[in-house]
Amino acid sequence: MARALLAVALSVHLLGIALAAIGELTHRQPLARAGALALAAAWLLELSTLVAAGLAASAFPLRTGPEYLLVLGWFVLTLHLALWFRLRVRAAALVLPPVSALMILAGVLLAEPPSPTSTLTTQGWFVFHTSIATAGVAALAVSFAMSLLFLIKERALKTKRSLRVLTALPTLEALDRLGFQALLYGFPLLTLGIATGMVYSAAVHDRLWIWGAKEVFPVIAWAVFAALLWARFARGIQGRRSAILAIAGFAFALLTFVGMVR
């Protein structure tokens, strides 16, 4: 039942992606708006499956890697809708909805029963840790999307070929600024996520640090973002190099899930 509902949600999600992308690229406002509404519907459907799953298991649905991906995908879509409806940043429609759909799809395909130790996962501390980390990575996904669009736009400006790309995307400056702003939200959340993860690890495994993908990759990502922030604040670096670092950092943050999927 939950899977059927999720399948419906994903179909609506994919429909929204197609409509929004075509609408943005061809400057057809009604199509883009229809796409955004379909995505909003998908968001509601996905939220209800998450709630239903949580109620059925009477647990916070962040016990396994795949569950984490489901929630993360939903979170990314949440941020996209906020950007679209509140800030009128429309071009993100080309990146964020597909990214969130991929996360949810991966979550569905990799779904596994929670491990026995997961009884601990009902603890408040764990819920806090996972929610913070998910929100942080979702914000970083927005930063990633803006950085990717920045590079695409940059390339279009340099190659001078696609006028369509040039006019469909926001200005170079706006993409740079939005990517940075998302980072300003994502980085503190990621920091907090890592710190609470350590505390949780200390409580459960009696060790502050474990050498595993789940632990190493977030820290590498954190280091990349820290370097990026330092470059921006201390040296005033912006543009292409900043975008590449943001994309690299997000890639490391995603690799965390390698450590969560058995």
Place this chain on the structure above:
Amino acid sequence: MLTLVGMNHNSAPLPLRERACFAEEDLPAVLSRLLAATGASEAMILATCNRVEILARAPEGVTPAEAIKAFLARERGIEPPTLDSHLYVREGLHAARHLFAVACGLDSMILGEPQILGQVKRAYAIARENGATGPVLDRLLQHGIAAAKRVRTTTGISRHAVSIAYAAATLARTIFDDLSGRSALLIGAGKMTQLAARHLVSQGVSDLKVTNRTYSRAVPLAESLGGAAIAWDAFAAELSRVDIVLTGTAAAHPVVTKALVRDAVRARRGRPLFIVDIAVPRDVEPAVGELDGVYLYDVDDLQGVVVAAMDERRRAAEEAWRMLDVEVVAFDRWRQTVDLGPTIAALSERLHHMGEDELERFARRLASLTPEQRAIVRDLARSLIQKVLHTPIVALKSAAARGEASARAALYREIFGLDEPRPDAEGAGSGPTHAISGGKDE
């Protein structure tokens, strides 16, 4: 009947268009002379630098095209044969379609240019204020202007830049959030550079430095653009500061070298620098465009943007034509419903006359009735006729909504003999009676 007689940049050379053009302040008087001379009931004149179009609506059966041509020849003092070979005539829905296309910019020299819609609105306002328009032109123009707005916003026919100077400003707007308050450096004092600079200033660029090898030439240009002149050897320092650089010197060799810009780029730390090189031979070394954060566009690149924009507009134009055809059909439906008026009136009149005739024929046999009873018989006849009329009229109107009004109206006119002179009441009663009884048998 709608009739449009006109000339545009395709049909007539500029000298002739100049001679045929009306001054705006003359239009009220010209319009009233036009209505008087051509027998048209409504008229409008659109006169711009690229076109003169006279749109008129004449009563059924009058085709005023020749009268309009003669009027134009007389008014503007042009020999009719010369004028005739450069005029085009569109009638009926073709006239409506042409007007819609003009309003959309589909008939303009620069496809999709936006000024023409304003000119159409103005021409319509003048005609309306002077009482030259009536129900049909009002509807046509209001419909056409609304349709043109819709077509422009949905197809993007006016979206892309189609001149080099405009293309430079458009590109700048894809890089920077907002051009207001931006800084620009102008190197050289060529005509094209000035034009591009003016575009940038009109978009809000406020901090403008102008340099030229001959300082004295930079000063008046800087003044006219609201900027400041700087010495030639000071421009390198500006490269690390300004957002936009425009070059257009007559130098034989590049004046902005890669080494020069590389130093500036290092200081800019990724802040975008947009360089527009309008000079031929080029002022900026092509390798400058490889530097991080530098976007270099030369004349060919800008031309490429213009060509791409024209392609986009042409593609948009195809869609615009499709949309227009739908709008023309919608206008036609409305016009057909209006055209039904005379048919419906004639039909009703014919049947009521039949009723009167029959009542008269029976007058002697009804003489024995009281006045009250006679009134009842009269009401009965009238009510019967109304009932008989009701269904055919409803059917006619719904046929008009499907776009079949004229065929259906012709059928009605034939069945009820509406185009024949009304037979005199005397001795000709059998015809109409037959028509009615035929209707009842069905």
